[in-house]
Amino acid sequence: MTFLISATYSVVPERDVILPPLTSKVLKYVLEGHPKIGSLVKSAKKYKEISIFPLFLRGRYLYSTGPGVMTLRAKERASFTFSLASEEVDPEVFEKIPNEVSTPYGDFVMILEEIRMTELGEVRAELGHKVNVRFETPTLLSNKYMVPPNVKARKLRQMNRLLPQPSLLISSLARIWNSIATPKEVIVLGDSDWTPYKLGRIADVMFAEVGYSLTPVTVVVGKDKNGNLRKTRGFNGWVKYEVVEAKRYTESMEKLLGLANFLGVGRSRGIGFGKVKVERV
Structure with missing residues (x-):
């Protein structure tokens, strides 16, 4: 457990x-x-x-x-x-x-x-008809989260997206969830390797933006060996999503968004990025 x-x-x-x-x-x-x-x-x-x-x-x-x-x-x-x-x-x-x-x-x-x-098995963010996701610290959502498993992601250039597309959000959370879960707690849709991708695609159908306030932000992460500032670019703000009911997948989405309230979402959570707050509206 x-x-x-x-x-x-x-x-x-x-x-x-x-x-x-x-x-x-x-x-x-x-x-x-x-x-x-x-x-x-x-x-x-x-x-x-x-x-x-x-x-x-x-x-x-x-x-x-x-x-x-x-x-x-x-x-x-x-x-x-x-x-x-x-x-x-x-x-x-x-x-x-x-x-x-x-x-x-x-x-x-x-x-x-x-x-x-x-x-972990009890964590939930209840969806209801609408849900608000607030990105409290700059969030880094990689385009690679939605690369299908049969495509070699290493050959693709990694970029941080500046809009929280539901598929990127949910795919990131599914990867985090299954990396910390015991075998009995993992979320699997058919093939485990394809699960984050499938859940991401379903999220794009289930969640529709009905309001938002987002700001791109460039953050200093340190200096390189020559003393130049190292920076990365993400976003913060909030998005309100309307939720399309899909009973088969609602529980998985609620679990993943509940996880976000604890561990955040996206890249570089270990140094402060991706803190979010998910609330039913």
Whole structure:
């Protein structure tokens, strides 16, 4: 059995600090040294069991979109969240995250505020007639999510799409789900290799956009060896979908969108991209 666990912490710097362009790297540095979580953070798996989201301050997530610097003042309280999938539930996992941490970005006090947990098999985002998907941090949906298994995706150029086409959203979530699920929990439509593609195609039929507000955004992810800024481009905002009833597939769609509320969607969830909130309207 797989469990989904989400933990939220307050983080307070001892002194004024300059934050990295991806503020999720503060938490990533702390978790890399954790005896159990560290292996998940360092994993080279394509679809990781862990998502680490950026610092949250005054109603917005902190990430850099240009050459300027971001700071956090001494004693100013921000928060962050990370979520993971695991077949074990051990409270000591969170107790072993220290309250006082020293990082390359400064010294911080960390306080556990909230833990949410559910079984993977129980997670749902009820659809109803309409559903709203809010992309809270820049989201990277690859065109390769909808490459059929009989086509060699490696030969195709990877591009991030700037519109959340339902097929890309659902195909991404199906890949994440089946990578963390036990054999009894996997979602399969006929052939397992074809399942993400098939669910994506069905999603394009089931979901129709009836409202949206989306903004393309370029995010700084670091610097290359020559000191030049490395950037990637995604989008944030929201889309309201009208849902066409298809009883055979509704449960699978609700499971996948429920998963999105924990682990997010798309590429680079481990460094802060793809945090979403799915709600029935």
